[in-house]
Structure formats: C-alpha cells, structure tokens
Amino acid sequence: MIRVTAIETGKARMKTAQRIGREDRGPLGRKIDIFRDREWVEPLPILCFLVEHPEGRFLVDTGDTWRNSVPGYLPSWNPFFKQVSIRVAPEEEVGPRLAALGLDPARDLAAVVLTHFHHDHTGGLDHFPHTRVIGPRENYAVSTGIKGMMMGCLPQRWPVWLKPELVDMDGLAVGPFPASHALTTDGRVLLVPTPGHVAGHCSVVVLDDDITWFLAGDATYSQENLRVGATDGVTNDPETARATLARIREFAHTRPTVILPAHDPDGPRRLAAREVFS
Template identity: 80%
Template structure:
C-alpha cells in the first residue's frame, strides 16, 4: 500500500503570462510578456508531496521558505523576482508541516527528491541535513552559479552541506517517457524526464495497485493547462515543453492517473477524491 499526501508550504502569485505563455511566442517574447503583463493570478499553493512506501518515506520537493520576506534574501539585481510574490509563514515551511504530522524531517525521510532546483522547490532543504537528496543532473548543471541565479534558482542560499545525489533518468522506459530512474527497489517510485519548463526537469511516477500518481513538479502549472496544451511563460524551449505535456497525457491515457502539479490549487482535492485524468 502506498500513500501520497499533498503538503502546502505557503502561497505564490505569478503573472498570467507566466502561468500560460502566448501561443507562437518564443523564449524571449514570453519573458517580455511576463514583464509587460499587469495581471496577476490568484495565490497558488506551493506544494510538496510525501510518499509513504514500504521502503520508507520519500518527499518530492521542499517548497519555499519564509526567508523570502527578509530584505536581501532574493537578489534585487534580478528583476524576475519582482514578477512573482512568495508568501510563506515560518510555520508553513515543510519542516513544521512534517512535524505537525508526527514526522521528524531530519530523521524520518528516506530521501528528498527534487523535480528541479528552482527556489520554490528547494527553499525547505535546510530541514533535511541528514537526508539523502536526489535531483536531476542535467537540471543541476544549469542551476548553479550566475546562470542559475538568472534562471530562478538561489544556489547562494542552498545549505552549505548540500551535496545532492545527481541522477540521470537513463533506465528502462516508462510509457512514452524514454527513460527513468527508479527510487525504490520495487520500481514503483521512479523519476522520468519531463523537460521544457527548464532543462533537465523530472517528474515522479508513483504506481500503486489501483492508481498511478504523477507528481508533475512544474512540467505544467495545472491540469487545465495540461489538457489544453498550454505551456508556461518561463520555458526557453516551448516545443519541448509541449512535447512533455503530450507525453504526460499519453501516459495518463493508458492507466488511471492522478495528475499532481506543484502549483495546482485543485490538485489536493483530486488527490483526496482519487480523481483520475480523463
């Protein structure tokens, strides 16, 4: 028996042009659209997902941190951070959330799995100093240094002890995904490549007896966007992002699948009701 739980770690707001890029716009045009867009979407959840499996507890992504509110935490020289608004109270961070569930984040998690290294997925890493941290090698390569800082990552804020286990999803194909990286010996939890939002992005597939959970990270911001083939405004590769959306839908067409993006306000209700993609 496998259990998946959605854990909200505060709220994020973004421009409408970030949630869905304009069709026909390339990478630069999409960024310009975000800066010009006066409209903001409603506050969206910043979700992490706890997987309870016979081999242990696995956490997918760590949400964000209250330190976003501290002047100077976000680099003022990068205008990207003025196009998003992160609101996290200290007790909303992933560590307190897990402790509220009776779980010690420093000791009771078998592994933290990062779909990618953007700041709203790595902001809670400080709570896991003794835990195996797994992330996609290709994404990590574009998330460090000045390049990473320009692209929504905060490598200068990562814990000094962080030495992630960087993996490549080059194992057996899973459905339309050309490779995978198994996270459990039984293969029921695995990373699959879902590039597009950023290079090297991975999602996590969790296969239970009666249903499959697809923890999409930011491969799509919502199930509605997925259904409509709407890629986001962040992508530097709209064609690859669209191919990923279609691969996710093809996967879900072949087995009962609950789609769980990291910022979909409807995701936790779908999870609770076991509502599959159709």
Template identity: 75%
Template sequence: MIKVTAIETGKARMKTAQRIGRDDHGAIGRKIDIFRDPNWVEPLPILCFLIEHPEGRFLVDTGDTWRNSVPGYLPGWNPFYKQVEIKVAPHEEVGSRLLALGIDPAKDIDAVILTHFHHDHTGGLDHFPRSRIIGPRENYAVSVGLRGMMTGCLPQRWPIWLKPELADMDGPKLGPFSASHSITRDGAIVLVPTPGHVDGHVSVIVRGDVNYFLAGDATYSQENLLAGKTDGVTNDPETALATLKMIQLFAEREPTVLLPAHDPEGPARLAANAVLS
C-alpha cells in the first residue's frame, strides 16, 4: 500500500508575470516583465508531499523556512528576492508539520527527494540530518556558488552537512519521457526529467492504478498546464512548454493526479483522486 499526503509549509506570493510568462517574450523579457509588474497573485501554498511506501517514508521537497523573515537571511544584493514574498510561521515548517502527523523528521524519513534546489524547496532541509537527500545532478550543478545565489537558490544557507546523492536520468524511457531514475526497488517511485522552470528540474511519479505526478515547479498549476502557459522564471520557454506537453501526454496514457508545489487546488485533487483529463 502506498499513500501520498500533501503538507503545506506556509504561503508564497509572486507577481502575475512570474506565474504566467508572456508567450511572445523570451527569457530576458520575462524577467523584465516581473520587475515591471505591479500586480501580485493571491498567496499560494508551499507544498511538500509525503510518500509512505513499503520501502520507507519519502518526502518530496522541504518547503521554506520562517528564517525568510529574519533581516539578512535573503541576500539584499539580489533584487529578485523582492519580487517574491514568503511567509512561514515557525510551526508551519515541514518538521513541525511532520511531528503533528506523529513522524519525527530527524529519524523517521528515509529519504528526501528534491525536484530542484530553489530556496522554497530546500528551506526545510535542516529538519532531516539523518535522511538521504536525493537531488538531480544537472540542477545541483547550476544551484551552487554565485550562479545559484543569483537564480533563486541559497546554497550559503544549506546545512553544513549536506552532501546530496546526485541522481542522473540514467534509467529507461518512461512514457513520453526520454529517461527516468528509479528511487525504489519496485520502480513505484521514479524521477523523470521535467526541465524548463530551471535546468535539470525533475518530477516524481508515484506509480499505481492511479499515478501521482509530483511536479515541483514544472508548472505552477493544473490550470496553467492545460492552457499551455509557462512561467516567467524560465530561461528556456520552449523547453518549459515541451515539458508541459509531455506531462499532459503521460496523463492521457495513464490515469494521473497532478500535484504541483504551489497549486492551491492540488490537495483537494489528491483527496478526491481527481485525475488530469
């Protein structure tokens, strides 16, 4: 028996131009649009997903941290961080949320799987000092150092003990996806490449009679995916759009519940097993 549980770890607000980028604008134009945009979307959830599997407990992404509110935590020299607003109370961090479910994050999570290394997906890493931390090698390469700090990552805030297991897409083709990487021996939890939001982004598929597609930021919402709307963050709009089409094609072939990291409708779809159609 496999169970997937959505865990909300606070709220994020972004500009409307970040949620949906203009189709006729490339990477640079979309960044300019975000800075010029005076309009903000409603607060969106920052979601993690707990997978309970016969081989152990797996957490997909770790959300963000209350420390975003501490002056100096976010680098003031990077104006990008002023275009996003993160609000997380201490008790909303993923560690507290897991404890409320009777799960000790310091010892009861077998592995944390990161879809990518942006700060709102890695902010809760401190809660998992004894877990395997698995992340995509290609995305890790662009998330460290100055490049990472300039593009939405906070490697200087990662735990000093962090030495992630870097996953390559070295497994067989899976549906429309050119490769995969199995996390469990039975292949029920598997990574697939979903680049576009950032280089090397991956999604996690939990396979069963109904699949659960934990999409990270491959799309911000099911609505955006169905409309073929990519975000304003992407440096490669064409690749981002191709990823949306592959996710949709996968869901056309197999019943699939889509679960992005910032979709307010995602937890309700999960509870209802409402598949993408």
C-alpha cells in the first residue's frame, strides 16, 4: 500500500497565454504572447506530493518560498518573472506543511525528488539540508548559470549545500515511455521522461496495487490541457511537449491512472476521490 498526499505551498498566477500557448506559434511567438497578454488566470495551487512507500517517504517537488515577496529575490533584469505572481506565506512553505502532518522535514524523508528545477519547484529546498535530493540530469544541465536564470530557474537562490543526485533515464521502458529510473527497489515509484515544458523534465509514476498515480509536475498544467493536447506558453519545444502529452494519455488509457499536475486546482479532489483519467 502506497499513500500519496497533496501539499499546497501557496498560489501562483500566470497569464492565460502561459497556461495555454497558441498551437500555431513557435517558442518565441508564445513568449511574446505572454508579454502582450493582459489576462491573468485565477490563482493556481503550487503543489508538492508526498509519496509514502514501505521503503520510505518521497517528496515530489518542494513548491515555492515566501522569499519571492522580498524585494530583490527575483532578478529584476529578467522581465519574465513579472509575468508570474507567486504568493506564499511562511507557514505555507513545504517544511511547515510537513511538520503539520507530524513529519520532521529534515529527518523523515528518504528523498526529495524534483520533476525539474523551475523556481516554483525548488523554492522549498531550504527545508532539506539533511535529505537526498534527486533530479533529472538532463534538466539540471539547462537549469544552472545564466541559461537557467533566463529559463525560469533561480540557481543563485539554491541552498549552498545543494548537490543534487543527478539521474538518467537508464531503466526499462514503461508503457509508451521509452525509459525510466526506479526510485524504489520494487520499481513501484519511478521517474519517466516527460520533456517539452522544459528539456529533461520528468514525471513520477507511482504504481499502487489497483491504481496508478501520475505526478506530472509541469508536463501539463491541468488534466484538461492534457485531454485536449494543449501545450503551455513557455515551452521551447512545442512538438516534444505535444508528443509527451500523447504519451501520458496513452499510458493513462492502459491502466487506471489519476493525473496529478503541480498546478491543477482540481488535482487534490481527484486524488481524494481516486478519479482516474478516462
């Protein structure tokens, strides 16, 4: 028996053109659309997921931090950060959220697993100086330095101790996914490649007895986007993003699967109701 729990670490707002990019637009056109867009979507949750497996507890992503609201935290030279609005109270960070569940964030996790290194997935890392941090090597490679800073990452704000355990997709194919990386020895918690939102993005698949939990990160912003094949406005590779959505749909059609993206307001309800994708 494996247990999955959704943890909300505050809210994010984005432009409508970020939530769904125009399919006839390339990467640059999509970014121009975001800057021109005057419409903001409703505040979306910034979700992490706690996976409790007999081999240990895994936290998938770490959400964002209240420090986003400290002047100077976000680099002013990158106008993209003004296209997203993050609201996190100190007690909404993942550390206090875990403590409220009776867990010591520093001691009670087997590992923190990052789907990718965007700031709203790494903002809570400060709570885990004593924990293994696992992330996809291919995404890490585009998340550091100036390149990362231009692409929505904040490597200059990562904890000084951060030395993530970088993993490759070196395991067996899983359904339509050409490879995987097992996080548990029984192979029931594993990473699968879901690139497109960013290069090297991964999702976490949790194979429970009678149901599969698909922790999608930002591979899709919502189940509805997945269903209709709508890619986001920030992708640099819409074609790859579309192929990833097709793979996730194909996977979810072969077994009862609950889709749990990082910013889908309806995700926690589907988790509680065990509502599978159909």
